[in-house]
Amino acid sequence: MKTLIFSDMDGTLLDHETYDFSPASSLILTLQTQHIPLILTTSKTKAEVLWWQEKLGIRAPFIPENGSAIYVPVGYDALTLPTYPANEGWHCIALGKPYAFITAYLSTVADKYGIQGFKSMDIAAIARHTGLGEVQAQLAKEREFSEPFLMEEPDLVAILREEARLYGLTIVEGGRFFHCLGHGADKGAALQLLTSLYRRHGHEVRTIALGDSPNDLPMLRVAHTPILLPNPSRAPFLCENCTPLHAPHPGPLGWASALKEVLCL
Structure with missing residues (x-):
């Protein structure tokens, strides 16, 4: 076994x-x-x-x-x-789906939902939100398939999740951030x-x-x-x-x- x-x-x-x-x-x-x-x-x-x-x-x-x-x-x-x-x-x-596809979608709904993703954060901001050092924060920004993000109104995540589904994307909740990734x-x-x-x-x-x-x-x-x-x-x-x-x-x-x-x- x-x-x-x-x-x-x-x-x-x-x-x-x-x-x-x-x-x-x-x-x-x-x-x-x-x-x-x-x-x-x-x-x-x-x-x-x-x-x-x-x-x-x-x-x-x-x-x-x-x-x-x-x-x-x-x-x-x-x-x-x-x-x-x-x-x-x-x-x-x-x-999953390519990072560029995911971030392109999030950019279209960022203002509507008050989304701030890793792509728009500098290293200092990622370090501040995660508690990581600068080296690890830089590694966290080297993404291939998903985007962590914060929402100004997290109660709206169910609506965002349904909209993202129409684009073949999924929204999941982690320990610190929401994450957008390919469906399935x-x-x-x-x-x-x-x-x-x-x-x-x-x-x-x-x-x-x-x-x-x-x-x-x-x-x-x-x-x-x-x-x-x-x-x-x-x-x-x-x-x-x-x-x-x-x-x-x-x-x-x-x-x-x-x-x-x-x-x-």
């Missing part, structure tokens, strides 16, 4: 305010020694995830920009992906596709997914073992069509506690 761990980052593996992951460090090392892939499944960009993989000491497939793509290291875990392009050692399976590209679809690639190569697969925000719901619904972490900055929400385990704490402490219990470590 091949266990795959799909993990959100902000507020889940990383502390929501400080981005610290130290309470999870020893477990990450254990996963490495047991050859259990930690698949970062996040709203962050490819550039950000590569930075974090180096910091975490891992090299594994990852799913950036809320499920808009899957990146797999060339030759990783006996997975062969000849039909997908490889660049700088990574295969890319694109599921979500964390759950990406989880299922990557899992199918493992099965195609003869693996029997067990999936564990961890998240703390509404944009994590698609992967929590389709994982064999969904784990929902508390988010102190938002009201609790329901995970419809799934019965998740509830981590005892937010952030990396809850992440490590819940995974140890599930993996019997």
